[in-house]
Amino acid sequence: MRRFWIGFALVALLVAGGLSYFASPDPDGLDTVALNGCTETDAGLQGTCIAQHATEHHTSASPLADYSVFGGHGTVGPAGIIGVLVVLVLAGGLFRLLRRRAPRG
Amino acid sequence: MVSAMHMSDGLVNAPTSLLFGAIAIVGMALCLWRARTDLDDRTAPMAGLVTAFVFAVQMINFPILPGASGHLLGGALVAILVGPYVGAVCIGIVLLVQALLFADGGLTALGMNVTNMALIGTFVGYGVAVLLRGLARRGRGGLLVVAFTAAFANTVVASLGFVLEYAIGGAGGASLGTVFTLMVGLHALIGIGEGVITAATVGAVAAVRPDLVHLLRGTGPTLVRKEATA
Numbered sequence: 001m002r003r004f005w006i007g008f009a010l011v012a013l014l015v016a017g018g019l020s021y022f023a024s025p026d027p028d029g030l031d032t033v034a035l036n037g038c039t040e041t042d043a044g045l046q047g048t049c050i051a052q053h054a055t056e057h058h059t060s061a062s063p064l065a066d067y068s069v070f071g072g073h074g075t076v077g078p079a080g081i082i083g084v085l086v087v088l089v090l091a092g093g094l095f096r097l098l099r100r101r102a103p104r105g
Numbered sequence: 106m107v108s109a110m111h112m113s114d115g116l117v118n119a120p121t122s123l124l125f126g127a128i129a130i131v132g133m134a135l136c137l138w139r140a141r142t143d144l145d146d147r148t149a150p151m152a153g154l155v156t157a158f159v160f161a162v163q164m165i166n167f168p169i170l171p172g173a174s175g176h177l178l179g180g181a182l183v184a185i186l187v188g189p190y191v192g193a194v195c196i197g198i199v200l201l202v203q204a205l206l207f208a209d210g211g212l213t214a215l216g217m218n219v220t221n222m223a224l225i226g227t228f229v230g231y232g233v234a235v236l237l238r239g240l241a242r243r244g245r246g247g248l249l250v251v252a253f254t255a256a257f258a259n260t261v262v263a264s265l266g267f268v269l270e271y272a273i274g275g276a277g278g279a280s281l282g283t284v285f286t287l288m289v290g291l292h293a294l295i296g297i298g299e300g301v302i303t304a305a306t307v308g309a310v311a312a313v314r315p316d317l318v319h320l321l322r323g324t325g326p327t328l329v330r331k332e333a334t335a
Contacts, residue, residue, distance in 0.1 A: 001147075004314055008154045016161035024166040024174035028110050029291035030267060032173040036287060037279060050284075053276035055115035057208040065208035067164065080164055083202065087160045091198045092153030095191070098137070099144035 009088065016080030020067070023076075110163060110176055111203065111210030111218045112267065119213070121274025126216030132224045133197050139190035143319070151317050152187045156195040158306070159183060163199065167298050175295030178222045178263055181230025181255035182303045186310060188319040189231035196223035221266030230259030234320050241320055248311055248321070249304040256303035260296035264288045 027035055031051070038049035045052050059065065064082060069075040144152065159179040166174035179199070183192030200218050203209040210218045233255040234241065241251040268285045275281070311318050 004317075005150055005154060008158065012154070012158045012161040015158075016164055020161075020164045023164060023176075024168045026166065026168065026172050026174040028166055029169070029173065029175050029264065029288070029295050030110075030112060032291055033267075033279070033284060033287045034113075034116060036283065048278055050116055050271075050276065050278035051113075052278055053115045054113040055211070057114065058212045059205055059208045062206055062208055064206045067207055067209070076164075079207070080161065083164075083207065084157045084161050086206065087198060087202050088153055088157040090202065091156035091195060092150065094194070094198070095140075095144055095149040095152040098141050099146065099149040100141065101146075 009084075012084050012088075013081055016084045017077040020076045020080045021074075110166070111200065111222075112214040114211030114213045116214065116276055117217065117270050118274040118276060121270055122213045122216060124216075124273070125220050125270060126213075129197075129216040129219035129224070133194065133219065136190045136193040136197075136224075140188075140194050143188045143191050147317070148187060148191070148319075152191045152195060155183055155186050155192075156198050159195060160199045160202065162302060162306075163203075169291065169294040169298065173291060175291070175298055177299055177302050178226050178260055180222060180226025180228075180259035180263065181234060181252065181299075182306055184227050184231035184259075185234050185252055185255065185303070185307050185320045186318060189227050192231070193223045193227040196227055217266070217270050221263045221270075225266045226259040226263035229262040230255045233258045238320060245308065245311070248318075249308050251320075252304040252307040253300035256300040257293075257296035260299045261289060261292050264292035264295075 034051040034054070035049055038045040038047040038051060057065070063070050064079050065071070067076050067079045069078050159177065159182065162177045163179065164176070166176045169175045179196055180192070183195045186192070187195065197219050200210060200215065200223060204212055204215050234251055237251040237254060240247040265288070268281070268288050271284050272281050307318065311321065315321055
């Protein structure tokens, strides 16, 4: 059992910490739709599209904003590993608290 | 660099954001309540790991067309592995961490992102998987087909959530028809990737620990023992 848990956690860490460097930088499906009708220029978005209504993110000053560590170039891996660990602690803790305890004795 | 992946703030007006914020809170509360019956000493750590795994895999945008990518949403994946109630909470936690720490998905858009991916995606994925459960129990090939199909459906239907929200209170910039066509078209392509990732993951877990696959439970002695102690 323990080997399965460790293996699963290692896969998540490898994906977030290593494979993330090979992720496509192109906009995802939703962003592609939001950007449809605009071209991105140095002066901002030109044309008419949904994304022009997007506002600055409230947590854009977060040290992990945009999957980087303090905005550092090439820090997606460490940012991903921190994210996996944070999620593991949060989700693991919550589900542990919620679980039905096995009856004693 | 990993691009932003979820709805930003401002794409939909404030009343619509509030409405879906309320739907998300009520839905998540119900799921948290129902999740307790699905969590025990074995499934609780599994659910924690599945959540971390979804966070990790959501970072991996894969190309679908020149200039466009997609990523896992994860609804069917979590529903098949840990059940729909626990699964919806898994996706909710991922979205919360992404919005708060990674500036991915707006805070006022969190209700819509949770509604689309955690609630709609997970329950649609689960519904399809349950409809096809007979096939999933027939063997490994059947399970992979079911996982792929459920994941494809969860992606396309979750994308309709955004179309609905845009129809109710969209900020403008594109016609509803264009939004519908593009969202469904792109997410049909993303759904293929979602299906492949989901089938591979469910297949891998089922190969080593079939007892940890929620969808396959309820067959054989496991259920009898569980019901006897319940």
